[in-house]
Each structure stands twice: as structure tokens, then as C-alpha cells.
Amino acid sequence: MTAHLETGPRLDDPDALYEALMAAYRDLPDAEALKLSAKLVLLLANHIGDAAVVREALAIASGRTDG
Structure with missing residues (x-):
């Protein structure tokens, strides 16, 4: 089960x-x-430990989301 980004x-x-x-x-x-x-991004991504969550954060931060 993949976690979701807490915003x-x-x-x-x-x-x-x-x-x-x-x-x-x-x-x-x-x-x-x-x-x-x-x-900083790499350290925090490693701490998060879930590539899907990091990708979600990247999408939100870059404005590449539908929501």
C-alpha cells in the first residue's frame, strides 16, 4: 500500500x-x-522512503496536477 503526500x-x-x-x-x-x-531534496526523499509520495510532491510543486 502506497502512502499519499500529507499537504x-x-x-x-x-x-x-x-x-x-x-x-x-x-x-x-x-x-x-x-x-x-x-x-536537501535527496535527503528528504530518502527520509520519506516512498518514491510514489516523492513523485506526488514533485507533481504538486511543479504544478503538474489535475487538482
Whole structure:
């Protein structure tokens, strides 16, 4: 059975996480920011551990969904 992507609010402090993300990217050259994004996506995809869920997230994030 494949899980589905949880898109509802689940973070205790989303603003603090947003600030941490912005801080991680602050002052990075474009190429380094792209590397950071790729590494972060791969780490989180591995943590999720379900390729179908990651594909669902990709579809939603890229606007390639019917809903």
C-alpha cells in the first residue's frame, strides 16, 4: 500500500523553519543554492522512503496536477 503526500499543516513552527531555510540560502551563489536544493531534496526523499509520495510532491510543486 502506497502512502499519499500529507499537504495539510503539520509543523509546530512553520515560520521558524522558513527562517532556517532562508538563512541556509542567504548569500549563496546560484550554483551553490542549486546544490543545496538538490541535496536537501535527496535527503528528504530518502527520509520519506516512498518514491510514489516523492513523485506526488514533485507533481504538486511543479504544478503538474489535475487538482
